[in-house]
Amino acid sequence: MKAAIFYKRGGIENLRFDEVPTPKVGAHDVLVKMRACGLNHLDIFTREGSHGVHAPLPHIGGLETVGEIAELGKDVSREAWKIRDRVLVGSAITCGKCEYCTSGNDNICPKRKVFGVNVWGGFAEYIKVPASILVGVPDSLSFVQAAASPSAFGTAWHMLITRAKIQPGEWVLVLAAGSSVGVAGIQVAKHFGCKVIATASTDEKLAKAKEIGADYLVNYTQKNFAHEVLHITENRGVDVVFEHVGTSTWEKSIASLRPTGRLVTCGSTTGRWGNTDVWSTFFKQISILGSYGWTAKEFFPVWDLIGKSVFHPIIDRTFPLAETATAQQYIMDRKQFGKVLVVD
Numbered sequence: 001m002k003a004a005i006f007y008k009r010g011g012i013e014n015l016r017f018d019e020v021p022t023p024k025v026g027a028h029d030v031l032v033k034m035r036a037c038g039l040n041h042l043d044i045f046t047r048e049g050s051h052g053v054h055a056p057l058p059h060i061g062g063l064e065t066v067g068e069i070a071e072l073g074k075d076v077s078r079e080a081w082k083i084r085d086r087v088l089v090g091s092a093i094t095c096g097k098c099e100y101c102t103s104g105n106d107n108i109c110p111k112r113k114v115f116g117v118n119v120w121g122g123f124a125e126y127i128k129v130p131a132s133i134l135v136g137v138p139d140s141l142s143f144v145q146a147a148a149s150p151s152a153f154g155t156a157w158h159m160l161i162t163r164a165k166i167q168p169g170e171w172v173l174v175l176a177a178g179s180s181v182g183v184a185g186i187q188v189a190k191h192f193g194c195k196v197i198a199t200a201s202t203d204e205k206l207a208k209a210k211e212i213g214a215d216y217l218v219n220y221t222q223k224n225f226a227h228e229v230l231h232i233t234e235n236r237g238v239d240v241v242f243e244h245v246g247t248s249t250w251e252k253s254i255a256s257l258r259p260t261g262r263l264v265t266c267g268s269t270t271g272r273w274g275n276t277d278v279w280s281t282f283f284k285q286i287s288i289l290g291s292y293g294w295t296a297k298e299f300f301p302v303w304d305l306i307g308k309s310v311f312h313p314i315i316d317r318t319f320p321l322a323e324t325a326t327a328q329q330y331i332m333d334r335k336q337f338g339k340v341l342v343v344d
């Protein structure tokens with residue numbers, strides 16, 4: 001099969017479009033013909049070997065794969081799955097036995113294997129996965145729409161509902177609204193009746209953020225967003241900051257919170273270190289909440305709302321599988337509003 005593969009970690013020049021052996025399915029596996037695979041910054045960190053991500057080599061990235069079943073392992077239930085079924089590949093294989101898996105926190109299973117990070121992902125014509133982690137794709141969603149959804153909405157749901165426990169009427173500041181997780185964060189917060197302030201780097205991205213429900217907009221390249229937040233909220237501050245940016249925004253994010261506010265973070269795209277004002281943290285009784293991925297259990301209501309078009313994935317553009325490197329460069333240049341995918 002053809003795949004976007006790297007044999008050593010580093011810059012974009014290491015990503016080749018090459019012929020590689022098609023994976024052989026085990027008894028409980030299926031082979032999925034990739035139709036669409038969403039791009040994430042994690043793909044870039046994995047290829048670079050940055051942010052503490054060390055994939056085995058050679059490696060194929062891509063953690064959000066949707067496609068059609070091409071082959072069934074001999075012990076896979078023929079009642080559950082058939083050739084050509086449209087399926088979403090769950091993001092990770094977890095152990096099912098540890099204290100995290102058995103308490104419903106399988107997203108932090110220490111033995112989890114993430115597709116495209118720890119095992120070969122979807123930037124390939126075919127991907128091998130255990131049948132147990134497949135999810136059917138409803139007819140209402142195209143392959144591209146389905147692949148654009150899980151990471152963004154699963155992550156945003158876990159951040160806002162499970163971790164920050166947003167309440168109707170609360171103020172939520174969503175950073176980098178042009179990213180796919182920002183797009184999802186705005187929609188989840190609005191669905192639960194919150195007031196949303198969105199930041200982005202261009203007025204064009206802000207106009208799109210308004211279209212999907214943001215109430216207030218801040219161009220962070222022109223204004224200090226923490227000052228703007230205080231202005232918009234009449235010096236109160238927001239209840240929740242939806243962080244995924246890291247170093248470049250961290251201090252301003254904390255400064256944007258009202259007393260008892262919660263900062264919830266799922267990422268550090270501009271760097272993993274940030275200065276934390278310890279005084280403000282205790283004086284204002286601030287909570288800093290980490291959030292990683294989403295759990296298997298909470299994914300089903302999210303997937304249901306996506307299938308019913310309550311949540312809309314925003315697709316920026318697609319690239320052919322052969323142009324995976326160009327697609328990665330495109331998101332490294334931060335040109336997108338919403339999801340970028342490769343298709344085959």
Ligand SMILES: [Zn+2]
Pocket residue numbers: 094095096097098099100101102106109110111112
């Ligand atoms: Zn586990």
